[in-house]
Amino acid sequence: MTVITYREAVQKALADELRTDENVIFFGEDVAEAGGAFKVTPGLWEEFGPDRVRDTPISEQAIVGAALGSAITGLRPVAELMFADFIPVAMDQIVNQVAKYRYMSGGQFVIPLTIRSAQGGGAGFGTQHSQCAESWLMNFPGIKVVVPATPADMYGLLRGAIREDNPVYVLEHKALYNMKGEVPDDLQPMALGEARVVREGTDVTIVAIQMMLHRSLEAAEQLEKEGISCEVVDLRCMAPLDTATVLASIKKTNRLVIVEEAPHSSGWGGDIASLAADEGIYYLEAPVKRVNFGGSLIPYSPPLEDSAIPNVERIAHAIRSVII
Amino acid sequence: MTVITYREAVQKALADELRTDENVIFFGEDVAEAGGAFKVTPGLWEEFGPDRVRDTPISEQAIVGAALGSAITGLRPVAELMFADFIPVAMDQIVNQVAKYRYMSGGQFVIPLTIRSAQGGGAGFGTQHSQCAESWLMNFPGIKVVVPATPADMYGLLRGAIREDNPVYVLEHKALYNMKGEVPDDLQPMALGEARVVREGTDVTIVAIQMMLHRSLEAAEQLEKEGISCEVVDLRCMAPLDTATVLASIKKTNRLVIVEEAPHSSGWGGDIASLAADEGIYYLEAPVKRVNFGGSLIPYSPPLEDSAIPNVERIAHAIRSVII
Amino acid sequence: MTTIIPALPVNVRQTMLRQMLTIRQTENEIQGLFLANLVRGTTHLAVGQEACAVGTAAVLQDGDTVTCTYRGHHHALALGMTVKAMMAEMMGKASGACKGKGGSMHMTDASIGLLGANAIVGGQIPIAIGAGLTAQIKKTGAIAVTFFGDGTTNIGAFHESMNMAAIWKLPVLFICENNQYGEYSAVHKTTPITDLAIRADSYNMPGIIVDGQDAEAVYSVVKTSADRARAGEGPSFLELKTYRYQGHSRTDTGPYRPEGELEAWLKRDPIDILKNRMIDDGQLDDDEFAEMQHSAELEVHTALAWAKDEPFPTPEELLTDIYFEG
Amino acid sequence: MTTIIPALPVNVRQTMLRQMLTIRQTENEIQGLFLANLVRGTTHLAVGQEACAVGTAAVLQDGDTVTCTYRGHHHALALGMTVKAMMAEMMGKASGACKGKGGSMHMTDASIGLLGANAIVGGQIPIAIGAGLTAQIKKTGAIAVTFFGDGTTNIGAFHESMNMAAIWKLPVLFICENNQYGEYSAVHKTTPITDLAIRADSYNMPGIIVDGQDAEAVYSVVKTSADRARAGEGPSFLELKTYRYQGHSRTDTGPYRPEGELEAWLKRDPIDILKNRMIDDGQLDDDEFAEMQHSAELEVHTALAWAKDEPFPTPEELLTDIYFEG
């Protein structure tokens, strides 16, 4: 059992997979010699060499295409798109090519491909560098989406993603890079698609991921003092989505609050709510609440950014509103 | 009152706006001399000339950028991206630039910009040419999204979109281009953001758009014979979303079925369901059902494509399931 | 067109000629199938561009890969896809190359190195970068060919891919079939240069203009560039000047063509060019050619009849092949 | 660097020199603000690239427009943004150029033609196409300038925009500030050519190499290209060879720079070049220069002190400016 940061967990997972499987390669903008814009991948270029760990030009479409083409010809590529906000720059390659390639060919290809990006706000990077992208990818069957919230999950799920014989997009939250956590020395690659009840409770279910998960846990702490018992579910993987764990929790608590670091419309929160309104309808004893950006974008100004992103107080408020 | 096709309604709306406002320009791939890949825009180049109606190279990012740049410098551009499936090719310009441009600048720009695309399946165009795109755009505040289902709405909403002093994406459904309908000769540009109850009913609310709206209306016809009274709501505009009309209908019928021509995850159907599960929770007397692609993509093979896209029978089945 | 064209062995010439005849016959039948609504959506024919495909295919070896476009029937057949597999795919049948899931725009057969035909302009090009990357890292000696049209040289993915292939010295051949039109727009209306080959200079890459109607000219330039790529000297850009006899797609009749243009190109028909050269060289006579043509027709008609009777995929197929289930 | 440089009138030289001093002073203060966490997220400085901005700005007229990048402070100041508006924006204050909503990467001021600084590499380039389109259609005689870096010439949006501007003969100037690095990568590691200017050939567009450290050289080439564009003769691509003294952003110190590289460029400092030329021409003496430097410092310090005390936006501002409410 060692304590490492979320950032170190990414590097360790990549290093371990590069070591285990010579077909694994890794490339992206300034990920090799410089060790990454967020200093997440130092040492890989030195250990695995310039053939397997490469810096690329600033060409996101070519980066994703290089990953797809190498994946269907025998390699197991991991590509980085620095900020998740750049996903739209390569969107066609990701959603029309990578996600559809196996299907269009009638199953001729196995696509062991992983793409990684840093996402999320709270650090003052402004409107074009602070978005969370998981919902952008979920309307496209064919690609799995992973959103780790702890160093251990980051390590286990990234290794699981690289081992996965399907395309996987791993979204790392910027604000968590410095978070420390215990990672068992013998931790194995994790299967994708399993949510986790991070905190048991009886009065209300809170569904969240990444930074919002940690803020939800804080809110749960506070509310415990008020006598409200919150069960907190970390989805961990958005596609495939572990609806069973969510439903079981709703069945137990009869109340649901969904916390998203994103605008309200066309996001995954709606799917969780629709799950509750369909299969979970007879469990519900209160309105299903969503805490998110509503209709706002992410401004640069620190106080404005803080007011855009759900904080502990807003989360606690929403929870109280379904208890009374 | 004249009867014209949905296709002709697009052409007429464009022609009328080009005639009314000399700042309106129109460009896209083969939209001018050839009159468009779907023969939607014939005659505009001839009438308004090569300066205002232009063919472009195959450069979707430059097309959208040209629209944004001309919109903030005094023109009122209408750009075409032939198939909505190509939106991902220009995704950055659409969601990171167009949608955010006013906000990032602190409100310095007015952006009277319209982009049009043909979307939807049912015609055998295959996996990369049959998608519906409205949900892809709705997670990005700053751009409005219009989805007309009839020739009259096509005409009125497209003119309304062009007149709108904000970015608007107008999605036209391929399968409706040949649909005929009455368009009042004095029909005015329509305001964006108003849903319409297309059919009144008492037992269940069906929310749908475009091709799914027409199939839902057929299902409603059938079910009437079985004694089930369906109220059918056409959203018409996805952003802004007219939640009041939807809620009023749920309040009336106490049951909700949502029909989407898209995969299940991260789509607008979830938002309608979450609206019902929140503000509408005390009206609901049955599970909220969604009819959509589930986790499938759109295959080419005719019988497979037919089975992917919700048909009258599947819609009727879902409705019955919430009535019993 | 500054390329010396060494004559190819008679057996290679015969193969190329046979393939061109089969391709043309197949394309003509497909147009009929589309009009009969047996092929749905859209279809894009390469009639007139046959030499681009067969001249390239004759150079390729096992392990080499190809990505191409919706206008890719000629490439699929030249690489060895059977007419049966293609015809069945055209009609969405279970026995089609892609189990009927791809259709006319997505003819794909990994077993012959055809990594996919793409319906997004430029979408296939970055994928070839990855195939070239595998060849380079695994030192397989294979090359990755990517075909695209003149209009596609104006899209971003083309530019990014050319640059990445060049900086990494990948074994990739960028083969542009300049058939003079992007959809309904003549190349000069969308592109401010006459010879697209010069775009290779932006990447310090050889850019070569080739007579796309002459299968042997195509072969010789592709061969030289392929050898160069296999030797680790990096990518090349080839501009094959060619012409599509049919419209862009579906029912397009090509009203935008200037008077006499098609007729002029018909005088340089790729089948005639090779056929006449073989006759001049005493390798072919009219009877033998008629026989070749006849057997091509027979093969295509047999395949067509067979494909029409093949079953559609079963409903379960809708949800298979989305993910590899292991 | 084959350009004859006509001397500019003394008043123009004085303006350019003053602006360069203000820019440098401002950038140095911004670095301090970032380290003090008063500027959050990230910031990209243009110290060393001042001549690119002031030489271009001196050519521009009312109605001309500019789009640029996150590394755009020098452009904003050269175009006339006040140091106060910039400093306030840096700190996210309500009185900032963008009401604090944009920050360091999005310095924008439509009133001076600055249509936006973009944080997506290449994102600003297509937007300039639209500004050029308006100028052409409305016959305003205006030009649209778009600034970008060396690394940006490898992204798709650059290529598509160059082609569209050329085919439509738009009055657009593509100005590449080749500061030798894209983030931490030297240009030769990502781009297989030495002179990026040759990429203009792909679009049949003039491509000109300019000494980006010499404000007058920049002025003269931009002037020629601007006049050409205003005359309806179409776009030009200018490669300004320059260098950024600081790291790419934030706390980067530039460990990837070869020994002595920075020192060599410091010898060609844009401020020194113009200053010495003016001294040689008897237009400036050391006292006057010291005075200029002093007033620049004063302006920046005053603005900084003022901005620090300015209020943040009120909470309501979160939801304004998303849509124009009319």
Ligand SMILES: Cc1ncc(C[n+]2csc(CCOP(=O)(O)OP(=O)(O)O)c2C)c(N)n1
């Ligand atoms: C990104 C994208 N934009 C537009 C289209 C529509 N489209 C299909 S083919 C075509 C023309 C392509 O021309 P060219 O590259 O010359 O290839 P050709 O069809 O002549 O073989 C266009 C514009 C598309 N499929 N994808």
Ligand SMILES: Cc1ncc(C[n+]2csc(CCOP(=O)(O)OP(=O)(O)O)c2C)c(N)n1
């Ligand atoms: C699409 C996109 N990819 C990557 C980045 C991250 N990034 C920011 S600046 C930069 C380097 C740009 O280099 P260059 O074009 O030379 O401009 P410079 O920073 O040197 O002025 C990169 C890769 C980005 N902002 N946008």
Ligand SMILES: [Mg+2]
């Ligand atoms: Mg073409």
Ligand SMILES: [Mg+2]
């Ligand atoms: Mg640079």
